[in-house]
Amino acid sequence: MKSSEALTTIFREQGLRVTPQRQEIFRLLDGDDSHPTVESLFDRARAHMATISLKTVYQTVHDLEALGEVRVLDLGTGSVRVDPNVEDDHHHLLCTACGLVRDLPVELDGLHVPIRYRRDFTVDDVQVIFRGRCDHCSDRV
Amino acid sequence: MKSSEALTTIFREQGLRVTPQRQEIFRLLDGDDSHPTVESLFDRARAHMATISLKTVYQTVHDLEALGEVRVLDLGTGSVRVDPNVEDDHHHLLCTACGLVRDLPVELDGLHVPIRYRRDFTVDDVQVIFRGRCDHCSDRV
DNA sequence: TGCTTGTCGACAAGCATTGTCGTTAGTGTG
DNA sequence: CACACTAACGACAATGCTTGTCGACAAGCA
Ligand SMILES: [Mn+2]
Ligand SMILES: [Mn+2]
Ligand SMILES: [Zn+2]
Ligand SMILES: [Zn+2]
Numbered sequence: 001m002k003s004s005e006a007l008t009t010i011f012r013e014q015g016l017r018v019t020p021q022r023q024e025i026f027r028l029l030d031g032d033d034s035h036p037t038v039e040s041l042f043d044r045a046r047a048h049m050a051t052i053s054l055k056t057v058y059q060t061v062h063d064l065e066a067l068g069e070v071r072v073l074d075l076g077t078g079s080v081r082v083d084p085n086v087e088d089d090h091h092h093l094l095c096t097a098c099g100l101v102r103d104l105p106v107e108l109d110g111l112h113v114p115i116r117y118r119r120d121f122t123v124d125d126v127q128v129i130f131r132g133r134c135d136h137c138s139d140r141v
Numbered sequence: 142m143k144s145s146e147a148l149t150t151i152f153r154e155q156g157l158r159v160t161p162q163r164q165e166i167f168r169l170l171d172g173d174d175s176h177p178t179v180e181s182l183f184d185r186a187r188a189h190m191a192t193i194s195l196k197t198v199y200q201t202v203h204d205l206e207a208l209g210e211v212r213v214l215d216l217g218t219g220s221v222r223v224d225p226n227v228e229d230d231h232h233h234l235l236c237t238a239c240g241l242v243r244d245l246p247v248e249l250d251g252l253h254v255p256i257r258y259r260r261d262f263t264v265d266d267v268q269v270i271f272r273g274r275c276d277h278c279s280d281r282v
Numbered sequence: 283t284g285c286t287t288g289t290c291g292a293c294a295a296g297c298a299t300t301g302t303c304g305t306t307a308g309t310g311t312g
Numbered sequence: 313c314a315c316a317c318t319a320a321c322g323a324c325a326a327t328g329c330t331t332g333t334c335g336a337c338a339a340g341c342a
Contacts, residue, residue, distance in 0.1 A: 017308045017319055039298085053322045058299070060320095074217035079298060093262050102262070120276035121234050121243070129268045135261035158288055158339050180329085194291045199330070220329060 001069045001084035004030055016063060021045070021052050025060045029070065035081040035092075035101035075101065075129055091128040097137035104130065142210045142225035145171055157204060162186070162193050166201045170211065176222040176233075176242035216242065216270055232269040238278035245271065 002010070004026040008018045024045050028036075036044075042057045061082055064070040071083040075094050081101055093102040143151070145167040149159045165186050169177075177185075183198045202223055205211040212224040216235050222242055234243040 012309080015309095015319080019308070019320065021321075037298095051322070055300080055323090056321065074215075076215035076217070093264070095262075096265070121236075121271075121273055122279050123234070123271045123273040124237070125272045127270045127272065130262075130264045131266045131268065132262055132264040138263050153340080156288080156340095160289065160339075162290075178329095192291070196292090196331080197290065200289080 001029060001064070001086060007064075007069065010067060010069075011063070014067065021049060021056050022060050024049055024052070025057060025064075029064075029082065029084045032084055033103060035073065035083050037079040037081060039079060041082065073101075091130070093130045093132065093134075095134040095137055096131050097133055097140075100134045100137075102134070104128075142170060142205070142227060148205075148210065151208060151210075152204075155208070162190060162197050163201050165190055165193070166198060170205075170223065170225045173225055174244060176214065176224050178220040178222060180220060182223065214242075232271070234271045234273065234275075236275040236278055237272050238274055238281075241275045241277075243275070245269075 001007075004023060007026050008023070011018050011022070025041065028041055028044055038057055038061055039054070041061070042052070042054045045052050045057060061070065061072065065072050068086060069084070071086055073081045073083050073092070075081060075092065077094070077099055085103065088103075088105050091104045093104055094100070095102075142148075145164060148167045149164065152159050152163070166182065169182055169185055179198050179202055180195070182202070183193070183195045186193050186198060202211065202213065206213050209227060210225070212227055214222045214224050214233070216222060216233065218235070218240055226244065229244075229246050231244045231246045234245055235241070236243075
């Protein structure tokens with residue numbers, strides 16, 4: 001994801017308005033590798049702006065997604081996760097105990113559909129989810 | 142998934158009751174590789190049993206899942222898919238246009254977390270989703 | 283047959299997300 | 313800086329999928 005300043009320019013170029021709410025979300029997402037839910041973004045934004053609405057956070061996230069500045073991941077955890085890292089191709093480790101999502105910055109070799117199964121299907125995208133337990137949750141029996 | 146007759150025995154052994162509703166669901170799932178949603182199972186069951194409820198279908202699917210007889214997949218399509226194929230390790234192709242889910246009966250080589258990223262994480266399971274377009278949806282521009 | 287208890291279906295509620303809408307405020311222009 | 317245009321705002325209700333509640337029922341067993 002680009003910087004808050006760069007996003008301001010991009011949004012204006014697209015005819016989208018840059019509001020204090022949106023700038024707050026830009027700042028929160030910049031450099032965040034925690035893959036937050038929209039709700040948790042909302043909570044953090046609300047700490048600074050008491051009146052911001054959940055709807056606004058959803059809308060801004062969707063706008064960022066449409067511009068290719070974030071990726072919205074559905075990892076089957078109930079709510080979607082926002083991933084500002086669109087620069088590096090990567091997959092994810094998901095702790096099924098605490099919900100932690102960690103990047104796996106690796107191009108997995110051999111990850112393609114064998115020819116005999118690729119027939120009659122055009123693959124656009126591959127998503128790999130490694131489920132397990134993070135170190136913190138492994139300790140707890 | 143085992144046959145309807147075998148499931149009847151297993152359910153009784155577990156203290157679960159075998160009702161006409163459950164047997165209908167056993168029959169519908171046996172050999173079905175379409176990865177139906179619970180709702181679509183409900184619709185098909187209702188064609189034979191007018192009064193069966195959606196709740197009952199959910200409950201039976203969860204019981205089958207607890208016994209390891211089906212897998213419940215969340216592919217990010219809104220509703221979960223029921224997969225009676227628990228015998229063969231496989232992944233999935235998902236058509237993002239029509240929702241079709243096709244098995245990819247392949248152990249993908251090289252699909253493991255590189256050692257330096259595996260540290261501090263215990264992997265239990267890997268899910269791979271290839272998203273794209275099926276032949277039918279590729280034709281339609 | 284009769285008892286016990288898991289299951290049934292109707293209904294309402296839960297959760298994440300989106301639609302509606304009247305009001306507010308960002309933006310480019312002059 | 314004032315203006316006009318219109319996107320975005322927040323409050324609220326609604327959606328879609330799934331689960332909880334509960335009284336009635338019936339499967340299984342003796
Ligand atoms: Mn990521
Ligand atoms: Mn399958
Ligand atoms: Zn954890
Ligand atoms: Zn298709």
